[in-house]
Amino acid sequence: MSQRTLIRNARVLACTGDPDERPVDGDILVDGNRIAQVSRGRLDLDTSSTRVVDVRGATVLPGLGDAHTHISWPLDFVFDHSGVAAESPARHALDVAAVARTFVESGYTLVVGAGVLQPLDDVLARDAIDAGLIPGPRIVASGLLVTSPGAISDGSGMSDVAADADGLREIVARQCDSGVRALKLFISGDGIVPEFPSDDVYMNDEMLAAAVDEADRHGAFITVHARGSASVAMAARTGVRLIHHACFLDEEAVRALEERRDDVWVCPGLHYLYAMVSGHAEPWGVTPEKIDASGYRQEFASQVEGLRRLREAGIRIVAGGDFGHQWTRHGTYAAELARYVELVGMTPTEAILAASRSMGPLVGLDVGQIRAGYLADLLVVDGDPTEDITVLQEPARRRAVLKDGAFAYVNAEVYP
Ligand SMILES: [Zn+2]
Known part of the structure; x- marks a missing residue:
């Protein structure tokens, strides 16, 4: 019994x-x-x-669940992605284990990976947790970020690079074969890297449709970094399941999301933007001038407005958002929910639903x-x-x- x-x-x-x-x-x-x-x-x-x-x-x-997680970012992470990627795998694995434990101790029993810094971070952590070796949440494992030539993260050595639909299919299949179940694609820029503004669009409809199809064949799904409205619209019309950020939304993007209401989820990462524009990152060198240059102030205002619109339109919002910076430390994940209440006007229960009930169908559990x-x-x-x-x-x-x-x-x- x-x-x-x-x-x-x-x-x-x-x-x-x-x-x-x-x-x-x-x-x-x-x-x-x-x-x-x-x-x-x-x-x-x-x-x-x-x-x-x-x-x-x-x-x-x-x-609770977090739909945009980087367990690769150690507890003391300070934006040194390449340093973490180059760390000895054994030492890094212990850092990852500490983050996994922090999630579960914070009440988070489910995370959806949003890109790792050493290729098998999520997969190895998931398997160790499932085998009972270390404490941690359920992990829907991601792999290396996937980008395209000339786009953000190309040439970093920390991502897979796809030039066309066939190349992207091959990467998706390979990552899935290694155990990945949530593929993370860069389809827009990010103002915090000024050479790659948030309005930039990378990849195209054909590539995304191929990625969605290939992931589906492996029982996996596609997630995208999409900040500008054109990238959000492209993700929605090509069948991407989980759209991260969605900071800017025009009519076309909202309409495309509405048409996919039953099988698309938006994960904003609102607390991250809030912390950035509130100066919380200043002690780590993110000066007000850098924030001005990033366009994050407009992005933050636009995201709050956009979330109100999505909420009215009945598009499912799932909580999560890039925790693990020193200004959004690991263990403070539920701050995201507080922002939904305070800034978007959700009831506290509604914010909790974004981290609970809405997560189940997203991950099929x-x-x-x-x-x-x-x-x-x-x-x-x-x-x-x-x-x-x-x-x-x-x-x-x-x-x-x-x-x-x-x-x-x-x-x-x-x-x-
Ligand atoms: Zn992220």
Whole structure:
């Protein structure tokens, strides 16, 4: 018989999809790695063969997810991509393990890779986590970034370069064969590198359609770095599943996203832009002049406006965004959700849905809801995050994290 755990006296936030949902008193029965039953009030159960964990009124919500993750960036990362790429693989692997542990300790049980600095970082971490060697979230593994000749990151030695549709197919197939399941393509520039403005468009429809097709054949999907509206429109009309940033949106881009409403997701990375334009990166040499030159101030204002539009249009927004800089440190992932509430006007529950319920169909897993039959990935916190979203940012309030029905993290301060 598989291991059963009864979580008693919880305030359950099931993530039903209602943006005004509040936690309710309940119990959760976990059997093996799945949720077996969820009750209002106490579950009537013979507990003789069940481990009972009384959480004494703590909120229990689904484990959170981040859809734009770089586990290659060490805890002390300072924008030295090439230094990390050149680090000895053994030493680097320990840095990656520390980041993986940080995710799960922060309540994040799922991440979607958005490009690595050593080719197998995500794949090796995923396999080590799945084998129980190190703690960490579920990882939808990415590989090296994919770019095209003359585009951003070409010549860096840290990306795969595709000149045409056939070349791109070959790269997608090779990365998938190595275990990658989320391919990351650069299809726009990024104002922080002034030679490559955010409005630049790289690759073309034929290349993206080929990449989408090839990824699909391998049970993988395509994600893109797309900041300007033309790149967003191209991604939407060619079947890309996950669009990162989408900072600028014109009518055409919004219409293309609307046509794909049921199988496209947008992951903004709003907290990153917020931190940049708020001067949080200044101690690390990102001066106000550099921010001016990057166009990030306009980009930030445009992204806030764009997210409001997407929200009204019913396009699914998933949380995530380039955490791991010293100004958006690892472990502060839930700051992204606070920005959605504060700047975009989401309810706290709606922001949580962007990191839970909306993630499940994106990655094709029964995750992101507390519901019978779903994987038992759960976060236990003190306080009510539907009242105050910043509860999720406080390490001291995190009591425990379950993944696959097992305790992946227990706060020793709370449960000695
Ligand atoms: Zn990124």
